Amino acid sequence: MKIHDIAFIGAGASALMAASLISNKDIALIDANPRIGAKILISGGGKCNLTNRFATAKNYLGDNNFIAPTLLRFPPKEVLDFAQKHQLDLEERSHGQMFCRQSAKALVAIFEKKILTCKLYLSTKALHVEKNEYFTIHTDQGKIYAYKLVVASGGLSYASIGASDIGYKIAEHFGHTVITPSPALVGFTLQKEQFWMKELSGIAIPVTISVEGKSFSENLLFAHKGISGPAVLSSSLYWKKGKMSIDFLSNISLKALLKKHSQKQISTALPLPKRFTKAFLESMQLEDKVISKLKNDEVTKLESLKCYEFAPAGNFGFSKAEVTKGGVNTAEINPQTFESLLCPNLYFIGEVLDVSGELGGFNFQWAFASGYCCAQEIF
Ligand SMILES: Cc1cc2nc3c(=O)[nH]c(=O)nc-3n(C[C@H](O)[C@H](O)[C@H](O)COP(=O)(O)OP(=O)(O)OC[C@H]3O[C@@H](n4cnc5c(N)ncnc54)[C@H](O)[C@@H]3O)c2cc1C
Known part of the structure; x- marks a missing residue:
């Protein structure tokens, strides 16, 4: 032996x-x-x-x-x-x-x-x-x-x-x-409130995700059944329960942007993929109108692009x-x-x-x- x-x-x-x-x-x-x-x-x-x-x-x-x-x-x-x-x-x-x-x-x-x-x-x-x-x-x-x-x-x-x-x-x-x-280092599945993201499969956006005191600035990738990409994967390591915050306009001041493009329509002013903007506006029940015509509560809705609260349903396993x-x-x-x-x-x-x-x-x-x-x- x-x-x-x-x-x-x-x-x-x-x-x-x-x-x-x-x-x-x-x-x-x-x-x-x-x-x-x-x-x-x-x-x-x-x-x-x-x-x-x-x-x-x-x-x-x-x-x-x-x-x-x-x-x-x-x-x-x-x-x-x-x-x-x-x-x-x-x-x-x-x-x-x-x-x-x-x-x-x-x-x-x-x-x-x-x-x-x-x-x-x-x-x-x-x-x-x-x-x-x-x-x-x-x-x-x-x-x-x-x-x-x-x-x-x-x-x-x-x-x-x-x-x-x-x-x-x-x-x-x-x-x-x-x-x-x-x-861990895994994509998240969606709750009902985020089902609007399902339509966006294949789109990647540079974001900053904040979770449990950490933040990750990298791409977010919309997948068929949820979200993935480097920023999401690293966030999944620290996420426990509850919400994380996604900044879809990483390193961009929304205030300055709205001021600069006040005469443009939202979808033209935002430096985001059109398909994303359309789905986001629909999910917020926001009309794609000229920025100067937005009411205060509509601006507040738009501001959620900077701190979108995302609560995963679960992960991809x-x-x-x-x-x-x-x-x-x-x-x-x-x-x-x-x-x-x-x-x-x-x-x-x-x-x-x-x-x-x-x-x-x-x-x-x-x-x-x-x-x-x-x-x-x-x-
Ligand atoms: C798709 C993918 C991509 C990755 N890319 C990266 C990357 O680019 N950079 C990075 O830093 N990390 C990456 N990782 C993570 C990294 O691969 C692991 O953290 C690392 O390999 C862990 O090393 P380890 O030696 O502990 O285990 P492993 O490398 O997983 O090795 C464990 C081995 O044990 C064997 N084993 C398990 N159970 C038994 C058993 N019962 N009998 C006999 N053998 C068994 C397995 O077959 C396996 O070969 C990636 C992981 C995956 C899944």
Whole structure:
């Protein structure tokens, strides 16, 4: 019977970074997918937004005291150095986002080379785990044994590429608490009052969304059954219940605009897609008239473009969510080593933990940083 030094459940971003940094150990990488890094391959529209140059703990939902030291030990610059060292060509986009210039395949290919000595158990689904002097990992392909177990199984998003609740089950089995997982970085569905937006599918507008003391200035995309786009996805991370505020005239003074174009019709004066303006005016029961002829209450209605109150009905669910918020309670994890404080030799890294980043490279940054810190411990 072979007992590995270390087994990783999951061969995604966090496990690959960790495994590629550990030398002289017998490592097993177990993944339900037929190949490693499945999520990396589909991320960022196939170009993987692998970090964000400006990432700090403020870009994450979770315990800042747990997240900040990890990011300090393995900041975005380390990810960029890693990319440069392996000649991975990157492209910087808005807000410090760093994408693979050619394809996410190039990043996975780097990891493939770096984990050549690891034993890969692919197309192998972990089912449950027991511990005596070592861990026994029961899988649909038989048992795998290891002295140390790193749970790097990610969240519940995108079950189509291997996501499962195994990480939470293992955590609970060993006495951990799990903050209820829910979909995040996901679009919102509409309540009746916003059904007017249904007609706008395909339109994108630069907006500022304010939610729970945070604000995001990016595009909002009207989708068939709701709203999506970068500003909406990041907002979904912080939204709990109730309303958020959407400014459809981001960085534009409505007052100045109305003054300047007082002799124009509303739809001509507003720098917004005509289809949007028409639907908005109808929803407000506002006539598209010359601005100087608007009564006070009509101006007030128009002003709601700057602070439109939006209360989502719900969201598009795990199948569309880019991440899972919630997860293994970080209060029960050693922030230096990522080892469980309840079960020696058991580690949790990446998205399975109760740490979730905004849209824009922050989640891979977390996966890599937590993988790095854990690898330093296991070295
Ligand atoms: C469509 C999409 C696009 C994204 N784009 C970006 C982006 O551009 N930038 C960014 O920062 N973040 C992005 N993310 C988020 C990012 O991919 C994740 O946060 C990150 O991959 C988490 O890394 P991880 O190692 O914790 O988990 P993962 O990378 O999800 O890896 C977990 C692995 O565990 C395996 N697994 C799960 N259960 C089992 C089981 N029972 N048995 C065996 N194996 C199992 C899975 O198959 C998976 O391969 C995106 C997510 C999605 C869904």
